[in-house]
Amino acid sequence: AKVTEGLLTYDFDLTPRPLLATEWSVSDDGLRYTFKLREGVKWHDGKPFTSVDVAYSIATIKEVHPRGRNTFLNLTDIQTPDPLTVTLVLSKPAPYLITALAAPETPIVPKHLYEGTKAAENPVNNAPVGT
Numbered sequence: 001a002k003v004t005e006g007l008l009t010y011d012f013d014l015t016p017r018p019l020l021a022t023e024w025s026v027s028d029d030g031l032r033y034t035f036k037l038r039e040g041v042k043w044h045d046g047k048p049f050t051s052v053d054v055a056y057s058i059a060t061i062k063e064v065h066p067r068g069r070n071t072f073l074n075l076t077d078i079q080t081p082d083p084l085t086v087t088l089v090l091s092k093p094a095p096y097l098i099t100a101l102a103a104p105e106t107p108i109v110p111k112h113l114y115e116g117t118k119a120a121e122n123p124v125n126n127a128p129v130g131t
Contacts (some may be wrong), residue, residue, distance in 0.1 A: 003130030
């Protein structure tokens with residue numbers, strides 16, 4: 001079973017619902033997606049879940065996952081102004097992006113356990129630490 005979660009989940013009508021993100025907004029020009037993260041979430045190892053985990057996960061998926069390269073093609077920056085806020089900055093609008101932020105396509109993983117390793121070869125993959 002999967003133990004990782006995404007920023008969002010979807011109901012039976014495929015309407016995005018909060019999960020690790022409690023709310024989100026998209027700028028009028030479609031170039032900035034800002035997410036407020038759920039407070040008090042911890043990884044199974046007890047470390048706090050923060051915006052740097054989201055930034056690391058999305059950047060890694062963009063780099064190493066074949067679908068991630070396309071999904072996040074227009075992503076130019078990931079900003080983490082505080083531990084509970086993350087902003088995705090795009091070079092051009094990508095209306096499909098919001099549908100890619102659930103766990104099946106964009107699982108959020110703990111940066112502190114993956115940083116400095118090759119994600120595909122990290123032993124944590126065989127004993128996942130989720131939220």
